[in-house]
Amino acid sequence: MKTYFSILFKLLSFILYCYTFQSSTVIDSCLEICADAKCIHSPLDSLKGVLDEYNHTQVLLSSKKLDSYHMPLPGVCIMKALDDDMNFNSSFKDHINSTNGNGVKAWDALIAHPLIRKDVATLTSASKILDNTGIVNIISKTDLQSAVQKLASKGVRCRTCASGNPFYRYMDEILDDLEHGATKFGDSYKSVVTGIKQGNNFTEGAIFVADAVKRYGDDFPSNSVFEFTTKTTADNIRRVDVKVPNGFNGNKDVFFEFKSVLDVPPSGFATQFVKDMDLPDVTDLNQLKWWFDGKKVNSLPKQDFIDALEGATISQDIINKLVKTGPKTKEALIDLIDDDFDLIFFVK
């Protein structure tokens, strides 16, 4: 018993010392003590009250914190990683120390990414997602981790990351888009998160959707419907689709197609556009909007789009419903598309 109190006293003294000086070495030492304190692992529970009393949130050694992050003693090595990261820069350290545990929660979520997890901007954006209880069913911690992993593998950089693909917006900006979209659009926005988590081109397409619906927020009211599909009825791949109910003239749905591609018209364009025109809800060409990623294309070669449609099979039903006046011919329909090209196809 005497030995126990002696160890306890030493430990407390040392932790208070850590709290006072907070040097990396000291914290490291604290951690080592904890790690070495296997012998007092069980009695550590009795330390909780003492540690809480001293509110050691900054050094995150309290068993309360350890428990809340599901990091009992095996988690000490994670805490050591945090301690190591504390040396990265003062911004990171200040962020961790000033966010009352939320920064650590975000840091922990990004633990798999040694550079990204030290980026304050990304941590802040990740915290916005993790702390927003209203969107936990749309983008969970696991979703966030998966999204960051896919984004990182695409080369999305954090602000303090030395490497990455400068073509993409920063990681924090994309995470902010996701938080904004999930908050505004609700459950339907899961499709965008799913798209991001798919990886490869799916991720790229979803990044563009998330960005566009935020930048052009007025075009996308909160009742907009998002959908992630891997195949269409034509068996050509689609990504995230967006429908804005009654978005045209207040009484017709608008169907958005987002394309983040280098080649325009994209492969399969004509087939896909004919399918769009064939949608039962569509009675007017202006219900179709194709948005191309302005980071990849500067302009759209109108004649190439028209030529592609000239070569496509367009059913009489489609022609009958869209050509309102005069002969119901394919030529008349394509002329309408030609005229309305700038109302249908956009670079954003």
Next chain:
Amino acid sequence: MFNKFKNIDDVNSCLRVNEECVIYYSSEYLLKLLDSGNLAVKFEHQFTRDFDCKVLKGNLFVSVDNDLLVLDVENLKWEKACQANGQYITALSDHRFLASSYRRKDKEYDNSIYDRDCNLLWEINGEMSFRDVYQSHLLLSDRRGNKIGYLNFKDCNLLWQRGLDSSINGESIETEKYIIIPLSVGLFAFDRQSGEKVWSIDNSLSHYSYDEQKDSLYGLISKSFEVVDVSTGNREVKKEFGEDLHIASHLTYYSNDLLYFSGYRDNNIPIFGAINVKNGNLVFTQEVEMPGEKSFRRGLDRPIIVGNRLYVRDAMKTLHVYEREDHPA
């Protein structure tokens, strides 16, 4: 409610349903005429390309570019009705045909009306062409739907022309007294004889179904149903209902006090259903089973109700045929 009677695949285009037959053609341009009772194939004819078709007084008129063919549905025999000088020909009635061309460079039209023997009766060239076809009249409009004309095609008399406050935004309806046209700024009624505006209402839909007996228009969109008195232009009923339905106003069909519709429940579950036009109550909704994942891009065409059957085609071009539960065949 309805029970599934049959599915017919590859109903690609030109679906026409009446008491006698079901007509369509496949993706391979095979025209099929089915017996409306057992839906057995009665007649087939292979075409080599897309075409337009129309059933008028027991005849099926088929427009293949500027050739108009006619099939006597009872005797199942073809005859050539008319060949016109133009890009396109269509039957306005069993005694009047209209040929038209669109000059893309000028953005103008050439229109000609022919009689049953393919004799030219009337011509008009310029910015106007046919838009909607009624019993004995045509609504003409310019390409953008900002100007209209009203033509009696029986005697080829152009009754009036006029400009519009905004462009046409839907399908017009001819009633006993009026032409009712959805514009982008509202619903407008014009006197059939003079072309003068009679009434207009704001915040209207792009499509209404007309009940000739009650002289009323029924409009339905998503969760809102309304009735417009044609004689006054007053909205008599505007009712909201709580179900999470998404319905486009043109995907509706009026029959016997019920306004049938197709649409989605919960954004992507394809359904059809009906509203009781007397009280605006939702009578039923019924899911249409389709293979594959659900999507707001995999919806249904407008339902068609003939007798005790409901016909509705899905995005995969499968025609779903249902029979009313309480009225078995």
